Amino acid sequence: MASSLFFYFLAVVTTVGAIAVVAFPSPLYSVLALILTFLGLAGLYLSLHAQFVAIVQVIIYASAIMMLFLFVVMLINLGREEKRELRLPGQKLLGAIAGLAVFSMLLKVFLSTSLMTGKKGSFPPERVSELGNTQIIGNLLLTDYVLPFQAMGVLLFVGIVGAVVLARRRSR
Amino acid sequence: MDMALEVAVAAIKIFIVVNVVQLVVAYMIYVERKVIAHAQLRLGPMRVGWHGLLQPIADGLKLFLKEDIVPDKADRIVFVLAPVMVLVPALVVYAVLPFSATFYITQINIGLFFVLAISSLGVFGVVMAGWASNSKYSLLGALRSAAQMLSYEIFLGFSVIGPLMLAGSLNLQEIVHAQRDVWFVFYQPVAFIVFFVAALAETNRAPFDLPEAETELVAGFHTEYSGMKFAFFFLAEYASMMVISTIGIVLFFGGWEGPDFIPLPGFVWYCLKLGAFMFVFIWLRATLPRYRYDQLMRVGWKFMFPLVMLNIFLTGFLKYLFL
Numbered sequence: 001m002a003s004s005l006f007f008y009f010l011a012v013v014t015t016v017g018a019i020a021v022v023a024f025p026s027p028l029y030s031v032l033a034l035i036l037t038f039l040g041l042a043g044l045y046l047s048l049h050a051q052f053v054a055i056v057q058v059i060i061y062a063s064a065i066m067m068l069f070l071f072v073v074m075l076i077n078l079g080r081e082e083k084r085e086l087r088l089p090g091q092k093l094l095g096a097i098a099g100l101a102v103f104s105m106l107l108k109v110f111l112s113t114s115l116m117t118g119k120k121g122s123f124p125p126e127r128v129s130e131l132g133n134t135q136i137i138g139n140l141l142l143t144d145y146v147l148p149f150q151a152m153g154v155l156l157f158v159g160i161v162g163a164v165v166l167a168r169r170r171s172r
Numbered sequence: 173m174d175m176a177l178e179v180a181v182a183a184i185k186i187f188i189v190v191n192v193v194q195l196v197v198a199y200m201i202y203v204e205r206k207v208i209a210h211a212q213l214r215l216g217p218m219r220v221g222w223h224g225l226l227q228p229i230a231d232g233l234k235l236f237l238k239e240d241i242v243p244d245k246a247d248r249i250v251f252v253l254a255p256v257m258v259l260v261p262a263l264v265v266y267a268v269l270p271f272s273a274t275f276y277i278t279q280i281n282i283g284l285f286f287v288l289a290i291s292s293l294g295v296f297g298v299v300m301a302g303w304a305s306n307s308k309y310s311l312l313g314a315l316r317s318a319a320q321m322l323s324y325e326i327f328l329g330f331s332v333i334g335p336l337m338l339a340g341s342l343n344l345q346e347i348v349h350a351q352r353d354v355w356f357v358f359y360q361p362v363a364f365i366v367f368f369v370a371a372l373a374e375t376n377r378a379p380f381d382l383p384e385a386e387t388e389l390v391a392g393f394h395t396e397y398s399g400m401k402f403a404f405f406f407l408a409e410y411a412s413m414m415v416i417s418t419i420g421i422v423l424f425f426g427g428w429e430g431p432d433f434i435p436l437p438g439f440v441w442y443c444l445k446l447g448a449f450m451f452v453f454i455w456l457r458a459t460l461p462r463y464r465y466d467q468l469m470r471v472g473w474k475f476m477f478p479l480v481m482l483n484i485f486l487t488g489f490l491k492y493l494f495l
Contacts, residue, residue, distance in 0.1 A: 028250070080275075
């Protein structure tokens with residue numbers, strides 16, 4: 001019972017945070033609301049016994065990336081968002097249609113997979129707590145998924161080099 | 173029924189820890205003033221009580237009764253929220269710290285990771301304070317602090333990997349147990365040095381107290397704060413100093429365990445080690461001049477980062493060869 005209460009609390013926090021991100025007129029408030037959303041997500045991971053993922057969510061998303069966002073918002077000193085005329089005619093209608101299309105697709109996927117029936121995968125909570133979360137992820141990353149893992153490393157490295165090159169060129 | 177009992181026990185433990193931490197912080201400030209005073213051939217607080225021993229209580233009362241000013245142009249909500257955002261993560265972390273073999277609030281398998289993650293949230297409070305104050309000194313202090321804490325968080329995270337590899341666990345209790353024979357500081361001296369420097373920078377302590385460099389930024393991000401809100405920042409700074417010291421003790425100095433030939437209870441060992449750590453913090457503040465901002469970044473990225481990477485590599489290599 002306690003765990004389902006916990007779930008509903010976190011679900012509300014996450015959703016309200018996500019809505020607030022879009023609804024707040026001030027970018028800084030949006031960033032703060034996004035932090036709340038990420039923390040709520042971390043809590044949801046935690047309630048699924050994915051402790052490692054939860055903590056990584058907090059370290060990378062809620063703290064490092066959001067810090068960067070906050071930094072940018074503060075540096076360029078954005079004021080309140082201005083109300084502007086929409087660019088395209090019928091933009092709202094088109095947006096609504098696109099949104100509904102994505103939603104119906106997601107709904108279809110959701111209904112057609114085992115998410116509804118609650119079929120268990122190869123790492124149910126009991127086994128995770130037995131083996132240790134971090135150990136499982138570490139082993140999987142360096143055995144079965146070593147190629148994607150390395151590819152991601154290369155991608156990040158290219159990103160860093162690109163950032164350095166861009167920053168260098170401007171200072172000269 | 174069992175669950176209710178568990179919750180009650182946890183609540184009592186949390187109550188004890190939070191209150192003791194606040195009391196210790198109050199006296200830590202007293203000790204800091206005394207130590208720095210004697211380092212500078214002064215006497216420090218002497219008026220309230222014997223050798224100023226009641227000074228922290230007088231200070232606490234003063235802060236409590238002081239007028240609470242919110243600047244006119246400040247963003248009220250964020251301004252009020254900021255001190256809370258600083259203090260809450262600093263106190264939440266105490267949930268997983270082991271104070272002795274038997275006294276801790278809880279132990280989780282990813283204890284060390286939990287500490288790093290939650291304490292990294294504290295920087296938001298600092299940035300929010302700087303932005304909401306609507307003052308250039310506050311904003312500059314906050315921006316500095318954000319860049320500094322983001323950079324040094326990385327070295328802090330990497331420096332704990334060495335001892336982690338030796339212990340083979342993220343659970344703080346198990347890391348302590350792994351050091352029954354030899355403290356990890358002897359296996360991992362480089363990691364400890366990097367850890368300690370990063371800890372100084374993370375807690376905004378001298379010689380890395382750039383976010384509140386009083387000679388250039390008045391008081392940095394908390395320039396506009398007064399009364400209890402200011403006290404919150406102070407409390408958070410010292411509370412996180414104690415957290416980082418505890419992590420240092422657990423990772424490198426065998427936690428609550430001491431040498432067998434001196435039979436002292438675990439909690440006493442912990443307090444002694446914590447005291448030593450805090451003294452070094454204060455001693456450094458009395459001794460070292462402040463780093464310049466570009467020096468801080470250069471030392472971090474060009475010296476400490478390669479060093480700590482090398483340490484991880486060597487640790488893995490040697491562990492593969494000998495263990």
